[in-house]
Amino acid sequence: MKYFDISVNDSYRTSPQITNWYEEIKVRLINWETYQKLPRRKVLMITSSPNTIFTDIISFPFLLVSPMIKEVIRLYRDEVVFREIILLDIKNKLEKQYYLPVMEESSDIELINLKGRETIVTEKIKTPAWVEGRNIF
Numbered sequence: 001m002k003y004f005d006i007s008v009n010d011s012y013r014t015s016p017q018i019t020n021w022y023e024e025i026k027v028r029l030i031n032w033e034t035y036q037k038l039p040r041r042k043v044l045m046i047t048s049s050p051n052t053i054f055t056d057i058i059s060f061p062f063l064l065v066s067p068m069i070k071e072v073i074r075l076y077r078d079e080v081v082f083r084e085i086i087l088l089d090i091k092n093k094l095e096k097q098y099y100l101p102v103m104e105e106s107s108d109i110e111l112i113n114l115k116g117r118e119t120i121v122t123e124k125i126k127t128p129a130w131v132e133g134r135n136i137f
Contacts, residue, residue: 015055016087016096017047022061025100030062035102041084048091064098079104 024044029037046052058064064085065073073080082099089095 014049014051014053015058016052016089017049018058018061018087019045019047025062027062030100030102032102032104035081035083038083038100038102041086043086043088046087046089046094048089050092052089052092052094054087054094054096058098062100064100067097067099070099070101073101077103 021044024042025038029035054066056066056069064087070082081102083102085098085100087096087098
């Protein structure tokens with residue numbers, strides 16, 4: 001089984017910077033048990049910049065994915081719910097549609113981040129058969 005870390009390089013500064021997100025989205029609700037309390041669609045403002053590049057994956061302050069990545073996730077996850085998030089820069093007249101994915105967590109395996117970017121797997125029970133030979137992102 002191979003594991004890959006998909007993240008934005010720390011030196012990459014032109015991705016959208018969401019402003020006042022903590023007032024708009026309750027991060028504690030982004031889980032399988034309480035996602036129903038999240039709005040189905042939300043507009044969030046971003047820091048105004050004519051140089052903004054809308055990346056396919058935004059990892060902060062919570063995971064947001066482009067419509068293309070949403071379809072890729074649907075190929076590999078049966079149980080996933082998406083909430084639509086529109087990012088808006090009024091000053092520069094920029095906007096982009098994203099999705100906030102909510103997935104049921106697996107209790108069969110646990111990922112642990114070590115120093116640097118190294119990731120290992122600790123088995124709690126037995127690794128499920130569906131994981132064998134797959135790449136996990």
